[in-house]
Amino acid sequence: MTKTDKQNQVNRGLSGVFFERSYASDIDGVAGELRYRGYSIHDLAVHSTFEETAYLLLYGELPNANELSEFDEQLKIARVLPPTLLDIIALVREAHPMDVLRTAISALSGFDEERGDNTSDAVLRRGVRLTSQIPMVVAAHHHIRQGRDPVSANPELGHAENFLYLFTGKTPSEAAARLMDVDLVLHAEHGSNASSFAARVVTGTEADLHAAMTAAVAALSGSAHGGAAENVMRMAQEIGKASNAAAYVKAKREQREAVMGFGHRVYRAEDPRARHLRDGVETLSREMGQPQWFEILQAVVAAMKPYSRHGINVNVDFYAGVIYFLQGIPQDMFVPIFAVGRVPGWTAQIREQLDNNILIRPLTLYDGPAPRPYRFLKER
Amino acid sequence: MTKTDKQNQVNRGLSGVFFERSYASDIDGVAGELRYRGYSIHDLAVHSTFEETAYLLLYGELPNANELSEFDEQLKIARVLPPTLLDIIALVREAHPMDVLRTAISALSGFDEERGDNTSDAVLRRGVRLTSQIPMVVAAHHHIRQGRDPVSANPELGHAENFLYLFTGKTPSEAAARLMDVDLVLHAEHGSNASSFAARVVTGTEADLHAAMTAAVAALSGSAHGGAAENVMRMAQEIGKASNAAAYVKAKREQREAVMGFGHRVYRAEDPRARHLRDGVETLSREMGQPQWFEILQAVVAAMKPYSRHGINVNVDFYAGVIYFLQGIPQDMFVPIFAVGRVPGWTAQIREQLDNNILIRPLTLYDGPAPRPYRFLKER
Numbered sequence: 001m002t003k004t005d006k007q008n009q010v011n012r013g014l015s016g017v018f019f020e021r022s023y024a025s026d027i028d029g030v031a032g033e034l035r036y037r038g039y040s041i042h043d044l045a046v047h048s049t050f051e052e053t054a055y056l057l058l059y060g061e062l063p064n065a066n067e068l069s070e071f072d073e074q075l076k077i078a079r080v081l082p083p084t085l086l087d088i089i090a091l092v093r094e095a096h097p098m099d100v101l102r103t104a105i106s107a108l109s110g111f112d113e114e115r116g117d118n119t120s121d122a123v124l125r126r127g128v129r130l131t132s133q134i135p136m137v138v139a140a141h142h143h144i145r146q147g148r149d150p151v152s153a154n155p156e157l158g159h160a161e162n163f164l165y166l167f168t169g170k171t172p173s174e175a176a177a178r179l180m181d182v183d184l185v186l187h188a189e190h191g192s193n194a195s196s197f198a199a200r201v202v203t204g205t206e207a208d209l210h211a212a213m214t215a216a217v218a219a220l221s222g223s224a225h226g227g228a229a230e231n232v233m234r235m236a237q238e239i240g241k242a243s244n245a246a247a248y249v250k251a252k253r254e255q256r257e258a259v260m261g262f263g264h265r266v267y268r269a270e271d272p273r274a275r276h277l278r279d280g281v282e283t284l285s286r287e288m289g290q291p292q293w294f295e296i297l298q299a300v301v302a303a304m305k306p307y308s309r310h311g312i313n314v315n316v317d318f319y320a321g322v323i324y325f326l327q328g329i330p331q332d333m334f335v336p337i338f339a340v341g342r343v344p345g346w347t348a349q350i351r352e353q354l355d356n357n358i359l360i361r362p363l364t365l366y367d368g369p370a371p372r373p374y375r376f377l378k379e380r
Numbered sequence: 381m382t383k384t385d386k387q388n389q390v391n392r393g394l395s396g397v398f399f400e401r402s403y404a405s406d407i408d409g410v411a412g413e414l415r416y417r418g419y420s421i422h423d424l425a426v427h428s429t430f431e432e433t434a435y436l437l438l439y440g441e442l443p444n445a446n447e448l449s450e451f452d453e454q455l456k457i458a459r460v461l462p463p464t465l466l467d468i469i470a471l472v473r474e475a476h477p478m479d480v481l482r483t484a485i486s487a488l489s490g491f492d493e494e495r496g497d498n499t500s501d502a503v504l505r506r507g508v509r510l511t512s513q514i515p516m517v518v519a520a521h522h523h524i525r526q527g528r529d530p531v532s533a534n535p536e537l538g539h540a541e542n543f544l545y546l547f548t549g550k551t552p553s554e555a556a557a558r559l560m561d562v563d564l565v566l567h568a569e570h571g572s573n574a575s576s577f578a579a580r581v582v583t584g585t586e587a588d589l590h591a592a593m594t595a596a597v598a599a600l601s602g603s604a605h606g607g608a609a610e611n612v613m614r615m616a617q618e619i620g621k622a623s624n625a626a627a628y629v630k631a632k633r634e635q636r637e638a639v640m641g642f643g644h645r646v647y648r649a650e651d652p653r654a655r656h657l658r659d660g661v662e663t664l665s666r667e668m669g670q671p672q673w674f675e676i677l678q679a680v681v682a683a684m685k686p687y688s689r690h691g692i693n694v695n696v697d698f699y700a701g702v703i704y705f706l707q708g709i710p711q712d713m714f715v716p717i718f719a720v721g722r723v724p725g726w727t728a729q730i731r732e733q734l735d736n737n738i739l740i741r742p743l744t745l746y747d748g749p750a751p752r753p754y755r756f757l758k759e760r
Contacts, residue, residue, distance in 0.1 A: 009398050010399070010400065011397060011398065011399055012399070012400060012738050013399075013738040013739055013740050013741060014399050014741065014742035016743065017391060017394070017397060017399075017742040018389050018742065018743045018744065019390070019391055019392070019393075019394050019397075019742040019743070019744065020390065020392060020744050021744060021746075021747040022744035022745070022747065023747055023748035023749075025746070026748065027746075035751060037748055037749050038748060038749030038750055038751055038752040039754055040751070040754070043754035044754070047754055047756065048754075052757075062757075062760055064757070064760040065757060065758075065760070068757070084471050084472075087471055088468055088471050088487075091464050091467055091471075091487075092464075092468070092487050092490050095487075095489060095495075096496070099486065099489045099490055099590070099591070100490075102486045102591065102594060103483055103486040103489075106479065106482045106486050106594070106598075107471075107472050107475075107483045109475060109479045109483075110472050110474055110475030110479055110480075110483075115475075116476070191743070191744055192741065192743055192744040193741060194581060194582075194584060194585045194739055195585075197740070197742065198578060198582055198595055201574060201577060201578045201581055201599060202598045202599045202602065203602075204574060204599075204602070205574045205575075205599050205600070205601070205602025205603070205604045206602040206604045206605075207598055207599060207600075207601045207602035207605075208601075210479070211598035211599075211602070212598065214482060214486070214594060214598050215578055215582065215595035215598040215599065218582045218587055218592065218594050218595040218598075219581060219582045219585050219587060219591075220585070221588075221591050222582065222584070222585025222587035222591070223585070224584070224585045224586045225586075225587075225739070226585075227586075265741055358392050359393055359574055359605070359645060360393050360574060360577070361393060361394065361572065361573060361574050362394035362395075362397040362398065362399040362572055362577065363398045363399070363571070363572055364398065364400050364401060364402035364571055364572040365398045365400070365401045365402070366401075366402060366405070366406035366407075366571075367401040367402065367403055368402070368403035368404065368405075368406065368417055368418060368440075369403075369417050369418030370418055371415060371420070372418040373423075374419055374424070374427055374428075375442060376427065377442075377444070377445060380442055380444040380445070
């Protein structure tokens with residue numbers, strides 16, 4: 001192949017390149033459809049819980065009552081962190097919550113009862129344990145950095161309910177718990193996004209589940225992947241009231257700067273997850289006597305309308321931030337919540353990768369200096 | 381595109397796919413050539429130190445005397461770990477050294493004086509600091525897990541010398557130090573291997589240097605990437621003496637099992653790095669009165685000869701393990717030494733990625749269940 005031929009073959013960002021088959025989720029970016037193992041995200045968001053959705057992603061089928069009850073039990077048993085991990089969180093407590101989560105997952109590898117066991121069954125069990133441990137880590141950090149002891153898990157509560165309980169020590173309202181549940185369902189899996197891909201690249205070397213999850217969280221910490229919810233909330237605060245939105249959007253567009261929470265590498269239509277959180281934000285912000293947040297977001301959407309023919313639509317993160325904000329969760333913990341939801345998807349994809357594993361190693365096209373003779377130090 | 385068309389377009393492992401340009405190193409797998417920024421690995425292995433090589437990779441040119449002296453000073457100043465990090469290492473000391481290194485790099489993110497600063501210049505300085513800190517972490521873990529205090533760095537010593545000194549508390553022989561130096565030069569950069577690629581995937585989301593390095597170490601911990609040196613040493617011990625090698629290889633081949641330290645995704649000829657370590661192992665194993673290790677490895681190579689027409693040649697890891705073993709380094713710390721060498725290459729590639737950044741997000745081809753109607757819990 002000549003150099004010119006190669007130049008033309010550089011697929012920057014690997015956009016449009018298929019690297020593997022997957023059985024977990026199907027995204028139709030043009031139609032704006034998302035399915036987990038064949039089930040529409042709209043059905044799952046309306047009818048299923050996070051526990052059922054996690055089971056679906058991990059086992060391939062929705063659970064019956066017995067299976068769900070057993071799975072729920074496993075999740076509840078795993079709602080505990082080794083005391084040493086709390087010490088580690090305390091030592092790194094000043095860091096960003098995503099960095100703390102990454103360090104904690106990496107450290108948890110050494111405490112897992114099946115550490116180093118990378119067989120498919122063990123990976124499944126380890127993934128289930130991390131599904132319960134990751135929310136525990138996020139909430140523990142929340143308390144530890146404020147000098148308080150973490151709240152212990154409440155075995156009476158469902159996954160999303162318990163997560164909110166871990167933050168506040170109080171049982172959340174049914175509406176608040178359900179909205180968090182929907183949020184986690186919507187974040188549970190999304191094809192070969194950058195964090196799942198990072199997890200697969202790491203798994204491709206035969207590294208173990210915790211290594212892959214650590215890399216996934218590392219990838220998710222970037223603002224181009226997991227950071228949008230936080231940025232949207234900051235934008236909403238900056239706009240301040242709905243009547244300012246149009247001027248804000250106009251100024252951003254004129255300066256060719258991005259308006260947060262719009263656009264997605266895959267979706268050309270509206271992100272199908274957005275509508276469920278939109279409804280939630282509307283209800284919650286009214287319920288909590290702070291309707292301005294929903295009004296600001298809708299005013300931004302209206303102001304962005306002229307640009308939507310270019311395929312710019314809201315994504316899932318557009319509404320998520322306000323939900324977390326209204327529930328009193330600090331803004332730097334918005335991305336960790338994304339991780340809380342995504343663990344089942346990561347686990348499912350890591351197992352797919354392991355089941356038919358291959359080293360993922362694309363090429364870089366060398367474009368640096370031509371071969372040159374060595375020059376000794378005294379000649380330089 | 382029809383489904384059948386797509387099926388044919390799945391590039392498993394992304395083998396042969398160019399995802400980006402790079403200016404750091406050029407590999408000619410067929411000719412068996414490796415160049416860092418235009419300089420042959422053979423020249424660098426024979427004439428340069430790790431410090432010069434690291435400078436070359438980071439700045440693009442070999443340093444003159446002043447530049448080298450200043451760079452050396454920076455590396456020496458950075459030979460210190462925050463006391464809190466030693467506490468964290470102590471808390472995870474029972475884990476595999478690669479997991480400990482991964483946790484430590486992740487945790488270091490919060491203590492770096494330029495934490496969160498992902499500008500190109502800051503990334504360079506942070507990479508230089510990690511170049512000095514990573515060997516400190518590996519050696520500190522070595523002592524801490526045996527209940528001893530870590531050895532402090534010795535500013536009189538060069539990078540490779542100091543690394544060995546951190547293990548033993550003694551200044552190594554010139555020959556031993558030089559061999560470690562060559563080993564680190566040979567490991568400093570190698571195109572888009574899985575760990576560098578993982579670092580780039582993480583950087584592609586705008587995540588910061590420590591996140592990318594954490595993912596790189598996660599990828600390197602897999603046996604298909606960094607684990608070969610450890611496996612070769614174990615194989616040499618299992619073989620026991622040179623006269624057993626032919627039978628061992630024959631048995632492995634008949635059972636269709638891999639003989640460790642042979643083959644590489646990229647090289648079809650001999651890995652050009654192997655010869656430099658081969659010479660080193662020969663000298664060192666004789667000097668230390670343990671010539672059997674070199675003899676065993678050479679007997680394995682001879683027994684593998686019939687298969688080399690299929691392109692099976694030794695890789696860099698084939699000789700590396702014996703070198704570390706002879707210097708008294710525990711086997712589970714062989715892969716971390718790979719990381720000690722690779723930091724400059726990772727840093728260079730992370731900066732390349734940042735300078736022209738793009739989200740790295742290939743696609744998976746959905747091959748799971750067709751769209752199906754939701755079934756309520758009571759119907760399952």
